Amino acid sequence: MTEQRPEPTYLDGNALAGPLTDLFIVDVAQASTCCVGCGHRCRVAELRVYLSGPGAVARCPVCSGVVLRYVRTSTTAILDLRGTLALSVQLETAAGEPGQS
Amino acid sequence: MARAAVRRRLTGPLPWRVAYLVAARAETPTSRTLVLQVDGWPGHRPGQHVDLRLTAEDCYSVQRGYSVASAPDGERIELTVQLLADGEVSPFLVHDYAIGDPVELRGPIGGWFVWDPADSQPVLLIGGGSGIVPLIAILRTRRAVGSSTPFRLLYSVRTPDDVYYRDELTGNDDVETTILYTRSAPGDSTRLAGRLTADDIGGWRDTHPRAYICGPTGFVEAASRLLVTLHYAARHIRTERFGPGGD
Numbered sequence: 001m002t003e004q005r006p007e008p009t010y011l012d013g014n015a016l017a018g019p020l021t022d023l024f025i026v027d028v029a030q031a032s033t034c035c036v037g038c039g040h041r042c043r044v045a046e047l048r049v050y051l052s053g054p055g056a057v058a059r060c061p062v063c064s065g066v067v068l069r070y071v072r073t074s075t076t077a078i079l080d081l082r083g084t085l086a087l088s089v090q091l092e093t094a095a096g097e098p099g100q101s
Numbered sequence: 102m103a104r105a106a107v108r109r110r111l112t113g114p115l116p117w118r119v120a121y122l123v124a125a126r127a128e129t130p131t132s133r134t135l136v137l138q139v140d141g142w143p144g145h146r147p148g149q150h151v152d153l154r155l156t157a158e159d160c161y162s163v164q165r166g167y168s169v170a171s172a173p174d175g176e177r178i179e180l181t182v183q184l185l186a187d188g189e190v191s192p193f194l195v196h197d198y199a200i201g202d203p204v205e206l207r208g209p210i211g212g213w214f215v216w217d218p219a220d221s222q223p224v225l226l227i228g229g230g231s232g233i234v235p236l237i238a239i240l241r242t243r244r245a246v247g248s249s250t251p252f253r254l255l256y257s258v259r260t261p262d263d264v265y266y267r268d269e270l271t272g273n274d275d276v277e278t279t280i281l282y283t284r285s286a287p288g289d290s291t292r293l294a295g296r297l298t299a300d301d302i303g304g305w306r307d308t309h310p311r312a313y314i315c316g317p318t319g320f321v322e323a324a325s326r327l328l329v330t331l332h333y334a335a336r337h338i339r340t341e342r343f344g345p346g347g348d
Contacts, residue, residue, distance in 0.1 A: 008319055009318065009344070011343065012340055012342050014211045014213055017210045018150075018208075018210045021114055021115040021207070021210065025114070029213045030212045045214070046213075
């Protein structure tokens with residue numbers, strides 16, 4: 001049995017890690033995000049990223065709501081975080097070990 | 102499970118560096134491994150990728166992400182590039198990029214799809230086509246550090262001509278390696294050519310492995326859905342999709 005589906009076109013949130021180094025000194029792909037639409041929590045690396053438009057659109061893997069958008073021109077970087085309640089980044093402590101949380 | 106901390110860079114934005122091609126070899130008729138010397142390379146973790154940037158004389162510039170294929174090795178990194186017939190960058194890298202030529206490179210990038218050699222959790226690697234590249238970096242690192250963590254590799258390719266790193270993969274005697282052919286299998290194969298199925302994945306779930314799946318979006322989608330159907334824990338599945346593929 002073969003069901004013909006259109007080939008999906010999205011990538012993982014990993015694909016945002018490179019572009020977002022323009023703005024962040026941490027690896028945003030490892031940050032946790034909470035979807036405004038459905039409350040799903042996941043890593044940015046686990047969002048579904050669409051690159052076919054002028055910028056990147058990252059959607060929630062559960063409800064498909066837009067979590068963030070990123071567009072860069074030659075002079076400006078625009079980050080639209082409309083769909084995330086919070087971005088949470090686990091930082092290293094001074095000793096270089098992961099902090100407890 | 103210890104949560105991986107995010108390493109902060111102290112130097113500001115990730116810099117573009119100049120890398121030089123020091124060696125190259127064909128992996129298959131349509132792919133080429135590039136050995137690059139990157140001065141000041143800070144080192145990488147297996148599974149990470151880099152962005153390459155090419156700029157034409159008229160300043161037109163394109164960039165693409167490529168997974169690192171090599172284990173950490175000083176300022177040398179290896180990338181394996183698959184030729185895409187309608188590609189803008191891969192025909193240059195596979196056919197024209199010559200020894201000694203520079204290219205701009207930024208990385209390492211991505212701390213999610215990585216393997217930590219200190220982690221003793223068994224590992225299930227599932228690669229489709231050129232999705233084997235970050236997985237070979239993980240396998241090479243495992244060998245380099247002498248890890249005995251149980252590993253299993255399922256590698257799906259269209260035909261026998263499409264297998265990257267064949268000698269290395271089949272010589273890896275302590276990694277349970279299965280190559281799956283989707284279009285045509287070698288004559289001595291006992292498995293009919295076809296896509297990855299639940300039977301191929303088999304009963305490894307009881308070892309509670311962490312799964313790393315990399316390949317074209319449709320392949321990763323199908324493989325991760327299969328694992329969830331087989332009751333693999335979703336939180337132990339990490340994926341890297343690289344877009345539409347032909348299979």
